[in-house]
Amino acid sequence: MTSEDYQINQINEPSSRVPVLQAINISFSYENGYRVFQDVNLEAGEGKFVAIIGPSGIGKSTFLRILGGFLKPDSGYVKLMGKLVLKPIPEIALIHQSIVTFPWMTALENVMLSMKSKRIDQKTAEEKAREALARVGLEGFEDLYPKEMSGGMRQRVAIARAFAADPYVFLMDEPFAHLDELTAEGLRQDIYNILFSDNTLKSVVMVSHNLTEVLELADDIFILNGVPASVVGIVHVDMPRPRNPKTDEFNGYLDKLYNYLTPPRMKK
Numbered sequence: 001m002t003s004e005d006y007q008i009n010q011i012n013e014p015s016s017r018v019p020v021l022q023a024i025n026i027s028f029s030y031e032n033g034y035r036v037f038q039d040v041n042l043e044a045g046e047g048k049f050v051a052i053i054g055p056s057g058i059g060k061s062t063f064l065r066i067l068g069g070f071l072k073p074d075s076g077y078v079k080l081m082g083k084l085v086l087k088p089i090p091e092i093a094l095i096h097q098s099i100v101t102f103p104w105m106t107a108l109e110n111v112m113l114s115m116k117s118k119r120i121d122q123k124t125a126e127e128k129a130r131e132a133l134a135r136v137g138l139e140g141f142e143d144l145y146p147k148e149m150s151g152g153m154r155q156r157v158a159i160a161r162a163f164a165a166d167p168y169v170f171l172m173d174e175p176f177a178h179l180d181e182l183t184a185e186g187l188r189q190d191i192y193n194i195l196f197s198d199n200t201l202k203s204v205v206m207v208s209h210n211l212t213e214v215l216e217l218a219d220d221i222f223i224l225n226g227v228p229a230s231v232v233g234i235v236h237v238d239m240p241r242p243r244n245p246k247t248d249e250f251n252g253y254l255d256k257l258y259n260y261l262t263p264p265r266m267k268k
């Protein structure tokens with residue numbers, strides 16, 4: 001581990017600032033007894049794009065669901081700005097791997113859906129939805145139905161829908177996985193600016209198996225490995241954006257991530 005990495009145990013040390021999202025000593029087993037995590041710690045600071053990587057099946061999606069309050073850990077807890085997260089809350093938005101838009105609704109109606117449970121009048125809801133669509137680059141496309149949109153546009157609608165609920169944190173599970181490579185590249189180039197274009201969104205946690213994508217986007221990368229999984233490394237990425245994957249520096253980071261991932265580590 002080099003000076004660019006955090007020491008894993010530093011995450012438990014007292015800090016004067018409260019992190020936006022924090023997972024503390026999370027252990028979790030599925031009902032069938034399969035123990036997925038042992039004492040996992042993760043921290044997402046203000047303005048930070050955090051990525052979680054790890055071998056296939058290690059528990060990345062499961063961890064994101066724990067962070068969002070959708071699954072309850074056996075021990076440990078999740079905190080949003082110092083407060084316990086005990087169930088799904090509007091302040092934490094989960095964007096799924098598969099792009100979820102309702103085919104019978106326009107882009108605008110799909111986004112307005114996220115405000116249905118809030119007591120917002122129709123006019124304000126529509127204004128907010130239009131703003132959210134503009135933020136993701138879909139101004140002028142409000143009346144299109146999903147079948148009239150590309151996969152990339154549909155994913156932008158899903159992101160706009162999450163924005164319209166005014167969350168503090170986005171949890172994104174492989175957000176580019178179901179897009180063709182060109183579309184994924186376009187969205188990848190835009191996403192950082194879309195997410196942090198104003199300071200309403202405080203942190204992003206993304207799960208991905210694509211190490212290049214992770215290095216293009218993330219400030220901090222948490223590497224899960226082992227059975228049960230724990231955090232085997234935290235890499236802080238100190239490269240200006242936009243990042244060029246064709247540089248030696250970028251490749252140096254890639255090598256570092258590969259070293260943490262291979263071979264998958266087994267715990268006794």
Ligand SMILES: Nc1ncnc2c1ncn2[C@@H]1O[C@H](COP(=O)(O)OP(=O)(O)OP(=O)(O)O)[C@@H](O)[C@H]1O
Nearest residue numbers: 030032034036055056057058059060061062063209
């Ligand atoms: N409902 C469930 N009951 C029991 N085991 C489960 C359940 N859901 C997932 N698992 C198991 O838990 C482990 C972690 O799954 P998870 O989907 O979180 O991994 P992942 O790292 O996101 O995988 P991938 O990279 O392939 O998407 C896997 O071994 C999976 O088979």
